[in-house]
Amino acid sequence: MNKRLITVTTVATVSKILNFSCVDGPGNRLVIFLQGCNYRCKNCHNPHTIGVCDHCGDCVSHCPANALSIRQNGSGKSQVIWEQALCTHCDTCLNVCPKQSNPKTQRYTVEEMLAVVRKNSLFITGVTVTGGEATLQLNFITELFTQIKADPALNHLTCMIDSNGSLNETGWLKVMPVLDGAMIDLKAWQEETHLWITGRDNHRVFKTLNLLAEQQKLHEVRLLHIPSVTDFQAEIDDLADYLSQLPISTQVRLNAFQHHGVTGEALEWPVCTKEEIETLAQQLEKRGVKNVVRPAVVFS
């Protein structure tokens, strides 16, 4: 019997690529934003990265620059086409999309993304994959990081994931051999608070934090402080006990809630002031948490 060799190309849906960032992991990093998220955070500051476009076409007629059109692809399915050269980045399409998506996402094969990494490799120390929730496209990440590690011209780059921590243990173990570190959000201490803010409980997040800590790959835990909403201060003793037993190399990064990009009820929540973030930092440090990192800028 003849055997046919089938090559499966791993492709990702990408909402944005930043060629240079110094806030998404250590050093200077190329940051790849993958589209789609499994959380529904009330305070999401990038809500158009949550849904995956189903090419319904609802946004097309709203584009004031005629940068969007709808066509049939080879298999007869409707497809929204975005013409980058015409786009004025007014964000109208993002605001009218009923699925919290974006018609400007691009599909990249691993090879195409490697070309982007190669082009930038002299100017960066590593690559961070974020989202949305990056780990929803785990096969792409694993293959991309594997190729980076296998290429002598690229293997000096560190490969990191920025995640909400919802990936299961099997998934983390799959990417672990080619992962240098991860930044994980802890959005609330209590399960109920986490569920209310994100739509999901946090038991997977703690499993993720524990696994990455055990493997010495937990680069950073991120706490977004929303004074009247998150429960970090109400649970300060338990929170500090937990954070202080993490590896000394793990940073505890505090972020201060602001309204930028936020929609819906979270716009009614008060922002976090510089004094409030400093109070939380000192409460943690007083209880023995090392490596607390304050936000570089608090706007209020």
Ligand code: SF4
């Ligand atoms: S971006 Fe939203 S509105 Fe536009 S085609 Fe996709 S799903 Fe429909």
Ligand code: SF4
């Ligand atoms: S962001 Fe670009 S594609 Fe979207 S509505 Fe504005 S001009 Fe059109």
